[in-house]
Amino acid sequence: MKRKFIYNIEPSDENKTIKTFLVGGGRISLTCLKKIKFADDGILLNGNRVFVTAKLTSGDKLEINIADDAESTVIPVNGDLNILYEDEDILAIDKPPYMPVHPSKGHPEDSLANIVMAYYEKSGVNSPFRCVTRLDKNTSGVVIIAKNSVSHDSLRKQLIAGTVIKKYHALVHGITDESGTVNAPIIRPDEATIKRVISENGAHAITHYKTLHTQNDLSFIEVTPETGRTHQIRLHMSHIGHPLCGDFLYGTENDGFKRQMLHASQITFIHPTSKTIVTIKSKNDRWLYE
Incomplete structure (x- = not known):
């Protein structure tokens, strides 16, 4: 499955190269750019395949298509998910206590990752489990999962920069x-x-x-x-x-x-593609009293 991103070029981006616009603007990573530039439909400018050195003009339509071919070793296991928010790029879960985020030797099939992978299978999402904000097994609350490599890169950069609240x-x-x-x-x-x-x-x-x-x-x-x-x-x-x-x-x-x-209880970040500020709140503080 491919994730399509479309950018309508504004006057402020006039004369920038595609590479500068995408990588310099923090939209995708350099590694991702190197991967998609060789695909037939990886980078399209006004419907035509172009080099990353091509310059942009106000009013242009830039389209990039990213195939997520990363493989997952997590065993899908059916279970309940308390979904707080979901779109093409992000999945936010209210994790209960006593549930590990990732599988381990002692918890090979009862982690959040196992349940999310089963949910992905049912939903037609082709992506490995990419947890952005992990929690200890006994800590409950909001967990953010990236559904593709672009959103994962963006959110990880925000975490490193300290802009995620x-x-x-x-x-x-x-x-x-x-x-x-x-x-x-x-x-x-x-x-x-x-x-x-x-x-x-x-x-x-x-x-x-x-x-x-x-x-x-x-x-x-x-x-x-x-x-x-x-x-x-x-x-x-x-x-x-x-x-x-x-x-x-x-x-x-x-x-x-x-x-x-x-x-x-709450997390605030900049959405990887829309660039809007997103705040996601837990609905289950009651877990602290159980």
């Missing part, structure tokens, strides 16, 4: 300040463990939070990570004395909660 809800021990910021570098000290620690030699990491509600020495907070380090929210909240409830790795082993009480 992610918000989480969490239940933590203790009474937190009204709001606060944790600025503490994170490092993985040993490849044999998944646990991270705070270290001056670690990667830059910043987390903002504000308190929404407090009760019985517990705080319900909204968290906005400025960076995206592994276990960042869990480690940062533990670092300031407010570990997540149910977090056996960074908190207390037996606090009465079955899993870390963390939920990806």
